[in-house]
Amino acid sequence: MAPKFSLVLSVTRQAPELIVPARPTPRELKQLSDIDDQESFRFHIPVIFLYKNNSASSPPLLKEKDPVKVIKEAISEALVYYYPFAGRLIEGPNRKLMVDCNGEGILFLEAEANFKLEQLGGAIQPPCPYLEQLTYNVPGSEGILGCPLLLIQVTRLMCGGFTLAIRFNHTMCDASGLVQFMKTIEEMARGANTPSLFPVWQRKRLCARNPPQVTNVHLEYEEINNNSDTFITTNPNEMDHKSFYFGPKEVRVLKNQLPLHLRNCSTFELLAGCMWRCRTIALQLDPKDTVQFSCLVSARAKDYKMDIPSGYYGNAVAFPAVHSKVGALCNNPLGYAVALVKKAKVEMSEEHIRSAADLMEVKGRRPRHAIKGNYIVSDLSKVGFDRIDLGWGKPVFAGIAGAKSIFSFLNRCQKEDGETGTLIPIRLPRPSMKKFEEELKRMIQGSTEDLFDITETRKIACKL
Structure with missing residues (x-):
């Protein structure tokens, strides 16, 4: 509405x-x-x-x-x-x-x-x-x-x-x-x-071990030596900011484009791979350049055996990364990007996050994540913002207010007809946003009327 x-x-x-x-x-x-x-x-x-x-x-x-x-x-x-x-x-x-x-x-x-x-x-x-x-x-x-x-x-x-x-x-x-x-x-x-x-x-x-032991390769903190970077050269006033909705229909269409051995991927892996690929195509980078994908992964998961106690409210996340040549990411089918997203998640382990903490101590100046050529995606659809009831019922909408320059967040969203899906905001230079929409529409044939630019159409009124 x-x-x-x-x-x-x-x-x-x-x-x-x-x-x-x-x-x-x-x-x-x-x-x-x-x-x-x-x-x-x-x-x-x-x-x-x-x-x-x-x-x-x-x-x-x-x-x-x-x-x-x-x-x-x-x-x-x-x-x-x-x-x-x-x-x-x-x-x-x-x-x-x-x-x-x-x-x-x-x-x-x-x-x-x-x-x-x-x-x-x-x-x-x-x-x-x-x-x-x-x-x-x-x-x-x-x-x-x-x-x-x-x-x-x-x-x-x-x-x-x-x-x-x-x-x-x-x-x-x-x-x-x-x-x-x-x-x-x-x-x-x-x-x-x-x-x-x-x-x-x-x-x-x-905190870092004593003595620190940087045992893992941490691509997430290493800047890529690309020839150019669109986000560094684009005036912030010339950036576009939009959100895109993916419901069961869109997820099904995308998953059908994957080889059989990847169809057991998570919704996050599927949508993150799709967004990364479309974003890279839209930016029209040099095919020989390298781009990076990072995903925030919680160390609270029992799989990592970190023994993070219930009640711990500090940052317990790492963002392992993978690289790809622009040409390979843009020219290969969606399965190529999804496989790389899965690979990034596999990099996460107890040793990875402990090695990252040690890296902070060894570097001294507390390095930040890579900026050039990087795209970072965080899945907040299950974190629980939508369940906070202060006495007036659950929120109509709850989540991160929008994307950062190289960050996107997955938010849970429910349409007026009761369908539940995922809402993903993204920031891009205006010409690139147009190309992004075109590529995403091409990938999701037959469902474009409900998918695009809620920033303008506002077809998806969330209610929980």
């Missing part, structure tokens, strides 16, 4: 305030892990939750309650247990990050919107065109050191629904860790006295 605005969309905010833990918390320094504080995670990520007015079905405790007041109080209670979030990062020797648990608090914004939920249609989905209204980068808060680690804005809608936008410092947690914190806020909002799952710090589990 297309948005139907009779007014210019606007949001009025109250002055920013700091929410501190509801009760005194320890004053101490806590060291981040060597996986946490690498350059690759030194940035902020916005996540958006959109809730209907479901007060009629809310628990008695929450009936007629103001979501802003309920959420503020729940955050304050949750920070008693997650008190490092209320602190500030400082940097030690070799850029080692530590949290000064000083209890200064997280930034909170209360806001009122002049529109109703139904006026948004699918516009809340990534790339959300109203992100600057639904969240706000308070001046001076965007840094990594000495700045609030979380910024939360709750915006009341005219219909009684609300949006919850969170900007979090990635060095403190990964998506699973943020969901764990959000579950505690959920429980406090619904009347719990303590979390059902207590947080675990224990960041030393993912």
Whole structure:
């Protein structure tokens, strides 16, 4: 459904305030892990939750309650247990990050919107065109050191629904860790006295060994020596940002293009391979150049025997990588790209992530992931954003607000007819986006009407 605005969309905010833990918390320094504080995670990520007015079905405790007041109080209670979030990062020797648990608090914004939920249609989905209204980068808060680690804005809608936008410092947690914190806020909002799952710090589990032993090849941190790079030379104002929906029909069409031995691949492997191949074709790179694919893989999976304890909310991910010549990736069938994505995932192991932590210590300057020729994809469709119920039901949409220049995220999405699929945002130079769409349409013949550019058509209104 297309948005139907009779007014210019606007949001009025109250002055920013700091929410501190509801009760005194320890004053101490806590060291981040060597996986946490690498350059690759030194940035902020916005996540958006959109809730209907479901007060009629809310628990008695929450009936007629103001979501802003309920959420503020729940955050304050949750920070008693997650008190490092209320602190500030400082940097030690070799850029080692530590949290000064000083209890200064997280930034909170209360806001009122002049529109109703139904006026948004699918516009809340990534790339959300109203992100600057639904969240706000308070001046001076965007840094990594000495700045609030979380910024939360709750915006009341005219219909009684609300949006919850969170900007979090990635060095403190990964998506699973943020969901764990959000579950505690959920429980406090619904009347719990303590979390059902207590947080675990224990960041030393993912620190470098003594002595460090870099045993694996880490392509993910090695820059490719290409002749040119489109993202370095493209003006940010000339980039296009769109999302694409893949439902059961699109997945089936793509999977039928694979050789039999690859048809047992996961949906992530299939869609990541498809996006990487179409993206590379769209960028029209030199066929002799090399491109890279990286995927974020969680060390929490039991297969890796990392013994990450329940309650650990730090970054427990690595992003193993594979290389391909541009010509080979573009000219081979889809199965070539899918096989490489599977190979990247196979690279993940306990030794790989421990070797990556050791690399941070050996390099000293905490290297970041490769930029030139790289494409990084993270699967957030099962992480649990869509299950956060603060007392007003599950969100209509919940997920990362959009793609970064070389990052795409898989978000879970449900269409109005009940069909569940995957929504993937991507950023490309405008001419490349047109070629990307053309190539993707060519690969998914017969399903193009429902697939493309929800940024413009807004045919996919998510509801959970």
